[in-house]
Amino acid sequence: MQIVKVDPRALKENPDRMRQSKSSPQADALMLATIKAVGIVQPPVVAPEPDGGNGYIIDAGHRRVRLAIAAGLEEIDILVVDAANDNGAMRSMVENSVREPLNPVDQWRGIERLVALGWTEEAIAVALALPVRQIRKLRLLANVLPAMLEQMALGDMPNEQQLRVIAAAGKVDQKEVWKAHKPKKGDTAPWWQIANALTKKRMYAKDASFGDDLAQAYGIEWVEDLFAPADQDGRYTTNVEGFMGAQHEWMTSNLPKRGAIVEINSWGQPELPKKASQVYGKPSKSDHTAIYLDRDGKVQTVHYRMPEAAKPKGIAGDEPVTGGDDADTIVTSKARPDVTQKGHDMIGDFRTDALHDALGRAPIEDDMLMALLVLAFAGQNVRVESGADGTFYGGKRFSRHVVGLFDKHGKLAFDQDTLRVAVRSVLIDVLSCRRGMSNSGMISRIAGDAIGADEFLPNMGSEDFLLCLSRQALEASCTEASIQPRQKVRETRAALIEHFATQHFVHPAGRFAPPADELLDWIRAGAATDVIGSAGHEDDDGDGASVDEEQDGPADEDAEQVDLQGVNVDADDEHDQDFDQRAAA
Structure with a gap:
């Protein structure tokens, strides 16, 4: 074996290579970025041309050679080996079969090694063609208990949400929780239980009305949530008591005129004073303001109106006062509005009926x-x-x-x-x-099926989800995945988890399309409700029927309702046609 430098354009492809399918554009972009940043780390393996040729045929590294040319490299290192009798077919098979991507723990260890050597997070991100945010997420593993890291290095990784909770907890808390939930040798860790045990209530900076001065006064330290969306303020604190105290002090200092701080009830709604009525429109100058903290600790504001105070005795509308020391004083009431409250109620009814008619016919x-x-x-x-x-x-x-x-x-x-x-x-x-x-309900499933939302469902082949399946369901999933069920449920589940680590699995019960019989029952129930509900309205069909002419209505309605509920799909033509006509209209 020897390493030599050659022009990558002079190398010839091996027609017997194992990997014939094209790599994804994303994978090519990643390798191209790393080649531009640090060059080719692992030289391609080549063999001399048979029959005394002067060139080299690629045994392993076709993609590296192709992307080196795309990167504009004039020369690359290659490893020259003796020509094989099978034209390198076995070497190519082994090289592509045993290769495995680094797990996140090994990626993190490699990143920490690069940081120790002086690499910045930005430079590492460029070299690996990864977002800087992803590099920082992987570095969160530095906050994970070493014993948990050893478990994760075995390929037993928590999901992103669970990892976020674990990394945010202190090492002392992690140690106590891991001691209680540490799996037996060969088993997977119950990450959802571990995350639940370490979960603490978070109060987010984006929900805070107070500033840095109150945050400091109440001992609030913001922690950056690197798993939050990049365009949002992901800072949070677990100091719930301090957060609520700072919010209350801010409300006290910023209480508006005619304002009051109120509590919330068990439904999360503000407790307004007795006889107060909430104002949903634009408040007037005489209305009051209530501010309160909702269940997430956000400051919320509502307006309310108190009933008018009763007039003192001796004042009667437009009548003048005729006795007492103020007999010469004329007391007049407010000018009567152009339209009374009852008039506005009537206008509301008129407008609603006109709006509904226009929406139906215009x-x-x-x-x-x-x-x-x-x-x-x-x-x-x-x-x-x-x-x-x-x-x-x-x-x-x-x-x-x-x-x-x-x-x-x-x-x-x-x-x-x-x-x-x-x-x-x-x-x-x-x-x-x-x-x-x-x-x-059914609406959301119909909508998801209509827009192909099944394609966006996550991989359900995780331990958390498979633990929710019965033996029969697990064995059915094995049949679908061409896996032989094991004697023990735990072993069957482990085999499925291993298989679905590289395959996308969606359980049939998780798909959006509802069963046809349930969907037809739902449609028919809506049509039946429409028919039965309209039967009790006088003259709904516009035929001018009087009350006397509809005396037999209830018996007919009952018969029609029984017929609708007991009919099958084929025999329901009349009602289906009626429903289709209304839907088309």
């Missing part, structure tokens, strides 16, 4: 319909249990999505891109598959 362009749908969610009557960010009212949340739909004169004017972004944002806030109150 010609509206598709773009305008989409814009109006976004606007509807910004209304004060909208309350959403969102899977994105807790509970919120439409006017306080969705208004940020509709700002871009107006011109400087306050008229609806928008381009397709702005509208598209607004619609996507509203759908993200509203649709949710999370279990509990925020679940959108």
Whole structure:
């Protein structure tokens, strides 16, 4: 063997190489960046041309040679070996089969070694074609207990969220938790239990109304969350008591005129004074302001109105005072408004009926319909249990999505891109598959199936998820992955985890498309509710039927309801046609 320098363009490709498929553009970009930064670290292996040729044929390193040419290198080092009888086929097979990428722990150790040699994080990022943020994330492993690192080096890694929690905890806490949850030899660590035991309530700087002076006074030290999105302030503190104290002091110092600090009830809503009514529109000068801390420690503000005080005796509307020392004083009431409160209530009813008629019958362009749908969610009557960010009212949340739909004169004017972004944002806030109150139900699954959201599901082949599957479900997954089930459930699960470490696994129960029978039942239930609900309205069909003519209605309704509930798909043509017609309209 010998190492020589040659022009990479003079090397010839081996037709018997094992790796024939093309590498991904991302992988090529990574290697090209490293070659430009530090050159070729491992020389390609070549053999002399057979039959006495003067050139060299590549045994291993075709991609390195190709990208060295792309990097503009005039010469590279190559390792010359004796020609093999099989044209290097076995060497190529072994070289490509045994190669394995570094696990995150080894990557971190390598990065720390480079830092000790004087490399900066920025230079390492350039050489490895990785974001600086990723380098800093890997360096968080320096905060992990060595015993945990040894477990991670075996390939048993926590997910990103769990690693973030572990790295943020102190070594003393980590040691105690690891002692309680350390796995037996050969087993995987229960990272979710470890992370849960180390989890502490976080209060974020982006939610703080106070400044650095109060933060220092209350002993608050901000910690940078390197796992947070790059465009957000990810600083946080676990000093919950200090954070809440600083927020309270800020509220006291910044209390507005006619303002008061109030507490929240068990539902997270502000406890207003008795007989107070919350103001949802623009407050008047005589209204009061209540400020409070929500469950996340954010300062929130609401306005409320107290009932008017009763008039003193002796004053009766427009009548003058006729007795007492102030008999000469004329007391007049406020001028009567142009429209009374009852009149405004009537106007509200008139407008609503007209709006609904126009929405049902007036010609509206598709773009305008989409814009109006976004606007509807910004209304004060909208309350959403969102899977994105807790509970919120439409006017306080969705208004940020509709700002871009107006011109400087306050008229609806928008381009397709702005509208598209607004619609996507509203759908993200509203649709949710999370279990509990925020679940959108069948709607969210239909939406996910329609837009191909299955492609965005994460790999479910993790220990955390597979622990949730029964033996039958695990064996079914084995059949799908062409894996032989083991005698013990634990061994079967371990085999699946090993297999899915390099394969993307989505359990059938996790896919968006709902079962056809459930979907049809849901559609039919909506149609039945529409038919049955309208049957009780007088003259809904516009045929002028009187009350007397509909005396037989209840019996007919019952019969129709039973028929709708008991009918099968093929026999339900009449109702399906009725539903299709309404949907088309």
